[in-house]
Amino acid sequence: MLSKFKAPKGTFDIIYPDSENLEMILRIGYETLILHGYRRISTPIFENTQVFVRGIGEDTDIVTKQMYTFEDRGGESLTLRPEGTAPVIRAYLERSLHSSGVPQKLFYFGPMFRRERPQAGRYRQFHQLGAEAIGSDDPAIDSEIISIPDAYFRKLGLKKYRVIVNSIGCVNCRKPYVTFLREFLEKVDAELCDDCRKRSQKNPLRVFDCKEETCARAISEAPVISDYLCDGCRTHFHSVLGMLDALGVGHEIEPRLVRGLDYYTRTAFEFIFEGLGAQNAVCGGGRYDYLVEALGGPPTSGVGFSIGIERLLRAIDLEGIKPVKLPRLDVFVAAVEGTPREAVLRTLSILRSASLSADTDFMGRSLKAQMRHANRLGARFVVIVGGEEFERGEVVLRDLDSSKQCTLKNNELIHRIRLVIEAKSGANNE
C-alpha cells in the first residue's frame, strides 16, 4: 500500500476496465429508457433534509439511521440523497412539470448514499438507474414500468432472474387488512421471533419478510392482502397482471412482497437474481399514489422503479456476460533516439485528428523499451519516427499483429493504417 489513505468504508473506485462495463450498461439502459419515451432528469446529489424525511418516511430505517445529514455553513440541514424518487418528485413540483404534459416520464442515474454496514451488493455510495412515471394511475403504466427493466435485462443477456409482483392496496383496503393481520399475529404471537413480535406492532406487513423457519410456519395461514383488496385495487392489479402477460413479462405473484410506507400503493415488484447473496434484488419499484401529496403537492399518482447498478454489474459477472470488448490502441508512436519531440507530437496529433487512437512514450525510453511498452498497451501498430527516414520525410509502420513493417511517406501513413484496419473489421463482419 503506497498510500495511507483509503476510500471511505463502503465506497470504492471504479477502475478500467470496470469503468468500461459501467459505461456500456448505462448506454444500453439509457437507450432502453429513451425507447420507452422517458427523458433524463438530473437532480442535485443533496437536498434539503425534509425532502427525504417526508418523501421516504420518518419512521423508516433510511431516515432514522442511514442518512448522511449535515448542516451547511448557512445553517440549513442538507442530506446526501439516499434514493432517487423523492428528489424527482420535488423537482416535478418545483418546476411544475405537469404543465408540460402528463404523465411525466423521467429517468435518472447517479450515486446514492446510505450509511449501512457494507456487504455483498450493499455499499454506502452506490448507483441507481431509475425511472418515474408521474401523473397517471393507468395500470398500463404500471406494466410499462415493470416491462422496462425486463427489456433492459434481456438486452444485456441476463436470464437468471424472477419478477415478483404484488398489490398492497390503498388506504381503503390496507387499513382494514392490517387490523385483521394484527389480530392474527396476536394469536400466533408465541411462535414468532423477537423481531417479528416487534414488527407485528410497528409494521405488521414486514413479518412476511422474516427468514425464520418458525415464523414462516406461523404465518403460513395469515391473511393475505390480495384477499382484502378493494374493488378498485383488485381491478387495477388484475389489469396489470394481464398486461404483463400480454407484454410477455414472466412474473410470479408474491403475496409476501410488501412496502413499509403509507404512501406506497397498489403495485409493488422486484427483480430477484439467483446467486447474488442476501441482497438479491437488482431492481425494485412500485406505485406511490400518495407520495406527491406527502411532499406538499396536489393528489398525483406515480409509479417507478430503481435498479441497483452495482448489483446489476455483479449479476452480469455471475452470468458470465462479457459486456465490452475493450477498445484497442490503434497506434503507438515510437521515436528513435535523437528525434525531435516536436516531430513525434506532430505525428501523434495527425493520427488523432484522423480519429485513430494514438499514444507515445513519456518516459524517455529506449526504442526497445518503447516497443515493449507498445506491446503491453495492446497497440495494433507502431509508427517509428526518426533516423534517416525522418530526414527523407518517411516513417516506419510496423504491424504488431503480423510483425511486418514497411517504410512509407508521411502523407501515406493514415491511408495505409486505415486500409489495414478496415480490411480486418470487414473480415470480422462477415
Place this chain on the structure above:
RNA sequence: GUGAUCGUAGCUCAGAUGGUCAGAGCGCCGGGUUGUGGCCCCGGAGGUCAGGGGUUCGAAUCCCCUCGGUCACCCCA
C-alpha cells in the same frame, strides 16, 4: 447497530511447534552490442509482515486493543 471470519510486496500466496522467516510466482522497470515488441535469459525497484500495546533474551509467528476487508443479521438497490 449486532455477529462470524480474515488482514505478509501492485496481485495470488509460502513462511510446523516463537530464534537467517522477510520469500516465491505473476506484474512493473531496465538490460541481453550497432535504431525495434510478444517467447527466453539476466538484473533492479517495491514490504513499519494492517496499526498500537503486551509476554519473551528474541515474534510476521503467542495475548489484548484498534482499524480495515469480507459475509450475514437489521433493512434495502
